[in-house]
Amino acid sequence: MTKITYEIIKHDGGWAFELDGTISQTFKSHDDAYNAAKRVAFEQMRPGETVGISWEDERGRWHDELSSGDDRPDVDIVDKD
Numbered sequence: 001m002t003k004i005t006y007e008i009i010k011h012d013g014g015w016a017f018e019l020d021g022t023i024s025q026t027f028k029s030h031d032d033a034y035n036a037a038k039r040v041a042f043e044q045m046r047p048g049e050t051v052g053i054s055w056e057d058e059r060g061r062w063h064d065e066l067s068s069g070d071d072r073p074d075v076d077i078v079d080k081d
Contacts, residue, residue: 002073004044006037007080018080034077041075 015033027033
């Protein structure tokens, strides 16, 4: 099972959550950023339909694959700051 970790960080005078260098919108408080990350985490862990997905890798190449609806990541949220 894949494991991903969202980090709560200070950002643009507020707080945000980050995953692999991608930063969310800025929230006014740490709790707001944490709660938003928690909502996203729950969405990612919830089983869904098997669907086709396309994604771009770090070299700019696109990939197509089938994503099983029950292949969900293990998600964690931590404070970076």
